[in-house]
Structures are given as C-alpha cells and as structure tokens.
Amino acid sequence: MSHAVSPLATPFPALPAIAGATPRVARARYKEWDRCDLTFVELAPETAVAGVFTRNVCCSSEVELGRANVKQGRARALIVNAGNSNAFTGYRGREAVEQIMGQLAAHLGCAAEQVFVSSTGVIGVPLPKDKAKAGVEAALSAAPCTWEDAANTIGTTDTFAKGATATAIVGGKTVTFSAIIKGSGMIAPDMATMLGYIFTDAAINPAYLQELLSKAADETFNCITVDSDTSTSDTVMAFATGAAGNTPINCGGCEGADAFAAALTDVCRQLAHLVVKDGEGAQKFIAVSVTGAVSDASARKIGLAIANSPLVKTAIAGEDANWGRVVMAVGKAGEPADRDRLSIGFGGTWAAKDGQPLADYDEAPVAAHLQGQNISIEVDIGLGEGRAQVWTCDLTHGYISINADYRS
Amino acid sequence: MSHAVSPLATPFPALPAIAGATPRVARARYKEWDRCDLTFVELAPETAVAGVFTRNVCCSSEVELGRANVKQGRARALIVNAGNSNAFTGYRGREAVEQIMGQLAAHLGCAAEQVFVSSTGVIGVPLPKDKAKAGVEAALSAAPCTWEDAANTIGTTDTFAKGATATAIVGGKTVTFSAIIKGSGMIAPDMATMLGYIFTDAAINPAYLQELLSKAADETFNCITVDSDTSTSDTVMAFATGAAGNTPINCGGCEGADAFAAALTDVCRQLAHLVVKDGEGAQKFIAVSVTGAVSDASARKIGLAIANSPLVKTAIAGEDANWGRVVMAVGKAGEPADRDRLSIGFGGTWAAKDGQPLADYDEAPVAAHLQGQNISIEVDIGLGEGRAQVWTCDLTHGYISINADYRS
Missing domain, CATH: 3.60.70.12 (L-amino peptidase D-ALA esterase/amidase)
Structure with missing residues (x-):
C-alpha cells in the first residue's frame, strides 16, 4: 500500500545531531x-x-x-x-x-x-x-x-x-x-x-x-x-x-x-x-481559533467539536463557507454558548455576528481564502475570555479511498 | 439538488387514518x-x-x-x-x-x-x-x-x-x-x-x-x-x-x-x-450490539463510539472485517473495558475472543455477511450485564460527494 505524497508535505528539515x-x-x-x-x-x-x-x-x-x-x-x-x-x-x-x-x-x-x-x-x-x-x-x-x-x-x-x-x-x-x-x-x-x-x-x-x-x-x-x-x-x-x-x-x-x-x-x-499535514486524504490544513468561551478548556472542547465535525470538514473540502455547519458544531459541543452572541468567520472575515448573518457580508475574500491550502476558521462565543486553537485537515474522497477501498 | 434514491429505501407502508x-x-x-x-x-x-x-x-x-x-x-x-x-x-x-x-x-x-x-x-x-x-x-x-x-x-x-x-x-x-x-x-x-x-x-x-x-x-x-x-x-x-x-x-x-x-x-x-437507511451515501445498514458492559448506559456509549468511528464505518463500506478498528473504538469510548476480556464478532461469527484473534477464526462466513446490506457487529465487553443496540450506516464516497462536492 503506497499512497501519493500529501499535497501538504514539507521537505525534511536539517536536524542537528544531539550529543548523547x-x-x-x-x-x-x-x-x-x-x-x-x-x-x-x-x-x-x-x-x-x-x-x-x-x-x-x-x-x-x-x-x-x-x-x-x-x-x-x-x-x-x-x-x-x-x-x-x-x-x-x-x-x-x-x-x-x-x-x-x-x-x-x-x-x-x-x-x-x-x-x-x-x-x-x-x-x-x-x-x-x-x-x-x-x-x-x-x-x-x-x-x-x-x-x-x-x-x-x-x-x-x-x-x-x-x-x-x-x-x-x-x-x-x-x-x-x-x-x-x-x-x-x-x-x-x-x-x-x-x-x-x-x-x-x-x-x-x-x-x-x-x-x-x-x-x-x-x-x-x-x-x-x-x-x-x-x-x-x-x-x-x-x-x-x-x-x-x-x-x-x-x-x-x-x-x-x-x-x-x-x-x-x-x-x-x-x-x-x-x-x-499527512492526514489521510488531506488537501487542506485547517486552524480553528475559538475566542470568547467561558474558559480555555471550554474553548478547546468547542474547537475540537468543530474540527471533528464531518460536515465542517467536508464543507472545507468543498471550499464552501458553510458557517451554518460551524454553528451546529458549536451547539453540539455541550459547552456554554449563546446562539445570539455567536460570531463565525473564515480567514479573518466575519460571515455571521451576534447570531445573525452579516448584512454586508462580502463572500469574495472568504471564497478566495477557502481556495488556498491553509484555512482558518474563527469562532467567537461572546461569553468570556477563554480561547484555544486546534488543527485538523479536510475530509475528502481520499480518506474514504484509503480506509474503505483498502482491504486487510 | 436531487440525489439517487437510497439503495436501502423501502416502500411507503399503508398508514391508517387516525381519527382526530x-x-x-x-x-x-x-x-x-x-x-x-x-x-x-x-x-x-x-x-x-x-x-x-x-x-x-x-x-x-x-x-x-x-x-x-x-x-x-x-x-x-x-x-x-x-x-x-x-x-x-x-x-x-x-x-x-x-x-x-x-x-x-x-x-x-x-x-x-x-x-x-x-x-x-x-x-x-x-x-x-x-x-x-x-x-x-x-x-x-x-x-x-x-x-x-x-x-x-x-x-x-x-x-x-x-x-x-x-x-x-x-x-x-x-x-x-x-x-x-x-x-x-x-x-x-x-x-x-x-x-x-x-x-x-x-x-x-x-x-x-x-x-x-x-x-x-x-x-x-x-x-x-x-x-x-x-x-x-x-x-x-x-x-x-x-x-x-x-x-x-x-x-x-x-x-x-x-x-x-x-x-x-x-x-x-x-x-x-x-x-x-436514508443516511447520506449509505450503502449498508449497521446494527451494533454491545453486551457485557458494566451498565446499559456504558454499553450505549461504547456502541455509539463504534457507530461514530469513521474508521469502522469506512471498513464496513469496504466490506472489510477489520475488528482492530472496533477494538480501537471500544477503547476510545472512555468506558470501562478490559482489552483481555474483549470479544468482537460480525454477523454472529466471533473474530476475536478474550483479547486475542481466534485461532480457528473462519473468515468465510464473515466475508459473506459483509457483502450484504444488513450488517451486524457484536461486541462483548466481558465485565457485566450492561447491553445496548445502536444503528448506523457505512461511510462512503457518496457522503463526501453529497457534503463536499455540494456548494451552498
């Protein structure tokens, strides 16, 4: 079994010898x-x-x-x-x-x-x-x-x-x-x-x-x-x-x-x-930044709920700024959140603020951002000072091919 | 957006009128x-x-x-x-x-x-x-x-x-x-x-x-x-x-x-x-039966960890009796389990018992079972009387196509 090298691969760095x-x-x-x-x-x-x-x-x-x-x-x-x-x-x-x-x-x-x-x-x-x-x-x-x-x-x-x-x-x-x-x-x-x-x-x-x-x-x-x-x-x-x-x-x-x-x-x-970056089938590297949670631990739990959501990961694979799926993932994390204070952004552009789509939301910079290899999702919970960053990759046909088409 | 009818679809039953x-x-x-x-x-x-x-x-x-x-x-x-x-x-x-x-x-x-x-x-x-x-x-x-x-x-x-x-x-x-x-x-x-x-x-x-x-x-x-x-x-x-x-x-x-x-x-x-059966991309209906857990609630949590595991779901899509992925999912559920008491089966045939592959494991009936549309996974934890059954579908290219290739 040998798969194509990940498109997110980086060259091996020059690692110094370590005495001992x-x-x-x-x-x-x-x-x-x-x-x-x-x-x-x-x-x-x-x-x-x-x-x-x-x-x-x-x-x-x-x-x-x-x-x-x-x-x-x-x-x-x-x-x-x-x-x-x-x-x-x-x-x-x-x-x-x-x-x-x-x-x-x-x-x-x-x-x-x-x-x-x-x-x-x-x-x-x-x-x-x-x-x-x-x-x-x-x-x-x-x-x-x-x-x-x-x-x-x-x-x-x-x-x-x-x-x-x-x-x-x-x-x-x-x-x-x-x-x-x-x-x-x-x-x-x-x-x-x-x-x-x-x-x-x-x-x-x-x-x-x-x-x-x-x-x-x-x-x-x-x-x-x-x-x-x-x-x-x-x-x-x-x-x-x-x-x-x-x-x-x-x-x-x-x-x-x-x-x-x-x-x-x-x-x-x-x-x-x-x-x-060597995640199975990964085409994009995703950083999820959560701010405004009630604690850092809460922020991390919310971040992982987003990063683990198959629907969020497939949306990023499809280069789709589907902030509704991010809302869903925040809500299912089981952590304190208030729908009407929640803000969601991609690549530094807010798509929704305080629980509603932005009236003047300009999707063009978001669409351009999502076409890149390094994606960021920003979520502000609006409740406190807790923050966390988590990282994941998108969910693609490659993941299915590696794990389903493969027979032991 | 209209997708092909699920292969697991059943005809609409004759539903009686309800007075009132x-x-x-x-x-x-x-x-x-x-x-x-x-x-x-x-x-x-x-x-x-x-x-x-x-x-x-x-x-x-x-x-x-x-x-x-x-x-x-x-x-x-x-x-x-x-x-x-x-x-x-x-x-x-x-x-x-x-x-x-x-x-x-x-x-x-x-x-x-x-x-x-x-x-x-x-x-x-x-x-x-x-x-x-x-x-x-x-x-x-x-x-x-x-x-x-x-x-x-x-x-x-x-x-x-x-x-x-x-x-x-x-x-x-x-x-x-x-x-x-x-x-x-x-x-x-x-x-x-x-x-x-x-x-x-x-x-x-x-x-x-x-x-x-x-x-x-x-x-x-x-x-x-x-x-x-x-x-x-x-x-x-x-x-x-x-x-x-x-x-x-x-x-x-x-x-x-x-x-x-x-x-x-x-x-x-x-x-x-x-x-x-109308799950996105579903090709197979999977029943996961957990017995021998410390409680019914524990059994359900273990069952859901298995049913939610992308690696288990892709294995079933690939008709692969990959009991190792089931072991992994049991272990990550966070519920009491003992690796050396765990037994895993498919369609009524044990593949592993008491923490080890069965010496006389016959894969033929399991392989035949996995080629069908209705799949059962049996897990015995070996610790108590807790039991549960949960249901899911496999994870296929269809799921990715519906959710990633789709643009809002």
Whole structure:
C-alpha cells in the first residue's frame, strides 16, 4: 500500500545531531518488505525521559510498560518497531516487548526499565520474537544514521518523513532539540499510530521534563484531530541527554526554564502540524481559533467539536463557507454558548455576528481564502475570555479511498 | 439538488387514518420549487402532546417554543415548513413562528401554545412571514391528504418518503399509530434536520405520554447516528387524539399501558431505522450490539463510539472485517473495558475472543455477511450485564460527494 505524497508535505528539515543520542536502523523484516523497520536510539547514561501516552483503554503492552517505566525518569535506549503494532496480542505480545527490553539491558548494562519500546503496524499478530531478536542484534552493530533515516524507518503509511528542530538558551548555553514523528491520521489502516520522539542535549530533571512535556502535549498533540479516532498505541516521548552542560533545569523558576519550555512546545507544535499535514486524504490544513468561551478548556472542547465535525470538514473540502455547519458544531459541543452572541468567520472575515448573518457580508475574500491550502476558521462565543486553537485537515474522497477501498 | 434514491429505501407502508388527526399540505414556496412545502395537521380538541427536542444549544426558535409549550400538554395543530430551517435568524425568526402560531390559534379558536411549528431547510434566512401567512391560509382551506403526501411534504434532501404504523390493544380497544419522519443523516446539507411525528387515536395522559416518548426516544432515536453531527432543529413529537375511546392511560400500572408503550417504541424504532437507511451515501445498514458492559448506559456509549468511528464505518463500506478498528473504538469510548476480556464478532461469527484473534477464526462466513446490506457487529465487553443496540450506516464516497462536492 503506497499512497501519493500529501499535497501538504514539507521537505525534511536539517536536524542537528544531539550529543548523547545516537540513532541506528536495521531490517527486522516484520513485513514482507525490503526496508529498514527497526529503529534503535542509544542514549547516554543519566538521560532524562518523559512520555505522554494514549488514553485508549485498549492500549498495547508497549504503552503499558512505557507509561509505568517513565516514572523512574531515566532512559538508555529507544526501540521502535514498524510493521507490527503488537496490539491486542495478549501475554505473547507482552513477552516480545520484555524480550527486547532484556536484550538491550544486557547489551548496555542498564536496568530493563530504562529501555523504551514502541511498535506500529498490523494488530492482532504478536510481534515475532525471533525477528525482533535478530533485528535488534543487527541494529546494535549498525553504523549511526541520520535523523531522516530514523524518521523514515519509524514510518508506516506516512507519505513523507517528518521532523522538527529548535534551540533555546539555558543559563548561557545553547540547548538543541531534534525530533521525529510518524502518523498519518490519529489512526490509519491497521492502526498506524502517532509516535513522536524528541531528543535534546539539555540537562533537566526528569519530573520537570514530564511536567513540561505534558503541558506542551496538551497545547499541541491534544489539539489536533484527523478523524476523531484514537489509536491504541499513541506515544510521544522526550529524551534529554544533558550533554549541553547547562545547569540542570529543575523547576519553573530556574534560569532558562521558560526558554526551554517555549522551544519544547514549539517542537511539539511543529510535529503535531506535520501529522495533520499527512492526514489521510488531506488537501487542506485547517486552524480553528475559538475566542470568547467561558474558559480555555471550554474553548478547546468547542474547537475540537468543530474540527471533528464531518460536515465542517467536508464543507472545507468543498471550499464552501458553510458557517451554518460551524454553528451546529458549536451547539453540539455541550459547552456554554449563546446562539445570539455567536460570531463565525473564515480567514479573518466575519460571515455571521451576534447570531445573525452579516448584512454586508462580502463572500469574495472568504471564497478566495477557502481556495488556498491553509484555512482558518474563527469562532467567537461572546461569553468570556477563554480561547484555544486546534488543527485538523479536510475530509475528502481520499480518506474514504484509503480506509474503505483498502482491504486487510 | 436531487440525489439517487437510497439503495436501502423501502416502500411507503399503508398508514391508517387516525381519527382526530387530519393532514393537509400546501405550497408556501419557501424555495424556488414547484412542490408542496407546508404541512398542516389539525388535531381534535384535548389531543395530548409530548415532544423530544435536540440538545444542540444553538437550537431554533421553533425548538425553543416547542419545548416550552409541550409542557401544557395539549395540541390543536402542527405546522411543518420545508425549505427554510429558520435557524440562526435571531428575533426575526422568532416573530415568524409566533405569527404562524397566532394565525392558527385564531382560526381554530385555541391558545397559541397549542400550535406547534417545525421548520427545516436553509439556515440564516428568517422564515419569510408573507410566504408563511399565504401558505398557512392555503393549507387551512386545502382538502385532507394522505400521510404519504404529508411525509413527502416535510422532506427536503430525503431520497424516499418514510412512515411507520403499529397497533396495540388497550382495555379491549384497538389503538392505532401512524407516523412520519424526515431526515437523511442527523444533519444534511444546509442542516436538513430529523423531524418525526407520531399520531395515535389512543387516549392518554399528556405527562405519561411524555414519559413514554422520552423513554422510547432514548432507546431508538438516541441510538442512531449517521455522522455524529447533531442538528439544531431535531424534533420528535407524539400526538394522541383520544378518538379510540379507550379508558385513558394515566400511569404505568394502567390497563394496556405496556402494550401502548411497546407499540410506541416499535414505531419509534421503525422511524429511526428509516432515517439511517436514508443516511447520506449509505450503502449498508449497521446494527451494533454491545453486551457485557458494566451498565446499559456504558454499553450505549461504547456502541455509539463504534457507530461514530469513521474508521469502522469506512471498513464496513469496504466490506472489510477489520475488528482492530472496533477494538480501537471500544477503547476510545472512555468506558470501562478490559482489552483481555474483549470479544468482537460480525454477523454472529466471533473474530476475536478474550483479547486475542481466534485461532480457528473462519473468515468465510464473515466475508459473506459483509457483502450484504444488513450488517451486524457484536461486541462483548466481558465485565457485566450492561447491553445496548445502536444503528448506523457505512461511510462512503457518496457522503463526501453529497457534503463536499455540494456548494451552498
């Protein structure tokens, strides 16, 4: 299965090497394909780790173990398997993950809990232990590769490799982020999952890294939606090697903490947008801005109701300024809203204000805006100060073709 | 805009006349079309009324007034406007509804609150008062028509007329139901809404009728979904003229109450299924049965998560027994579930049991089942006694064509 490259694809950026984080790739041949499908990132001792994981209660063993093991705060290795998600495979799936953790721990001389494993691909088939073992063995002796190689290797149904970078000044030292992500839709055929990994040379306390990652994810990954479906394996992890030599960031008041948090959030936002841009069948990137809600949380819920509405998404696909569908989506969000205070706009032009169509509404600039690739929908609820921005893509024939015309 | 008749369409059934409920139709010409678009049903004095209305907070004035006025329990007239939903039209929209209520009240010599109005069609355009006035005038002097005429007249983007009937024995008397509904999808281009009306000659206390209608709606209309979107105008009303002469049903213990409730629920279920069968782009009717949940409410939430999942719906469109997508949808419902107790089946054949694919899973009968028009998905959560059934249709290129290729 190979789909045309997304029209919203962007070139892979130049990602700097991160001292203390070394990527390698190998062929485990989890599927009948001739490509690398196992990624190994070796991490320097004392690398801080944090992670955010799917809320889907039917999650994979990888997610269960990862969620439990980030709590001890340190990582020595990341392994990502592509081609088999190992989800819904019972105890045999769990044994395969534990085998990989043990194999790496023996090689690196670390605790098994410091080895993190992700898998993405077909479900219901236990990850084959023999292929995993040989694949890991090959990766251990492979030459280091680029982040672009790693980004390609973690991908499954992705139509382009996705990466992001940023820097921040922390206590006079420059710290650098390089990050990769895979995923085309919240979930794709056979549950191709969103998996994102952020590497930085910053020195930071693991618990504080977790706090910052959770907050950044809330404003970025948790504000995107392709089809409202939630994978059983979604994972975003951050690894901080400490090689930059900055005074460790231990709390919100520390020198450079704000700069670090801003750069981390920036990287997360870049990655999140890239996932939307590889959304199945996506032709347009849609930013939904909600203002005037009773709270930020309420604004986000309203924004996601709009971004998840098939009728709003098909209207944008059809380049139709159908503000009535936006009204409907606001109303179904279950959040405080007053029909007679609601205003709706596209690309900065109001179509309706205070619950009524604008008498002098000029559709020409809106029509021109909707013909572009980057669409914005503005909604003012008129009740308070709450605001949020969420991102999605349009719903097209391409989505149906990928998901319905495809047979497992 | 006229779409091909749904492949799931069924012929309009023979609906009996209901003594005390007389339908008439007329041309108000709310749109540039040459068809009847205004329906008037005159109801005998003391007709009991009950209604359930959209929970969308951006609802129309029709819904606001209807919700308030069913509380007094009696109805003399129903007016349904097709071609203009009068939603999001501010005070001018409300004035138009109040004009219609006043016009009917003057003609029938009843209180304005006993006149119920619904509207469906384009939004953002106040219902034109002059057309409404002339249309009502024409309807008042029109000859009575059939229920099929009325079903056609309340329709907008519907591809076939929809009706249902049932009878019940109440205290030795036969009571009869005739019911009509419109809607193709929870919401269609320009917010074509679900509007359903049930007429019966039974004598029943209005408050008890409301109790029974709310319960029936909960098990039927609230268990269907086409695209997870909720119209601003959804309305289902029941009118009981009392002409059957039965001893009035006043409570749950009354003679015939159970039979009446069963017939009412049967009619609601028939109507609900017809709406799904006219779902935009629908090629298959899908029943999702959930058992073993911790409660009935939990089972319904899980069922709706499955029925609303674009990935499940596209899999069925592709005749693909993709049980992994069902697992994903169960997991994202946010309800108690245990991956290792979950079982998934199609058409009565289990594909996965207790969290793992069945070793002896025979896909042949499942593949044959999925090629039919009536699909069943069975999910057992394995935790308790909660059960529910919900209904939906598949998600096809037809849905995208209707909603994206269409321009307002």
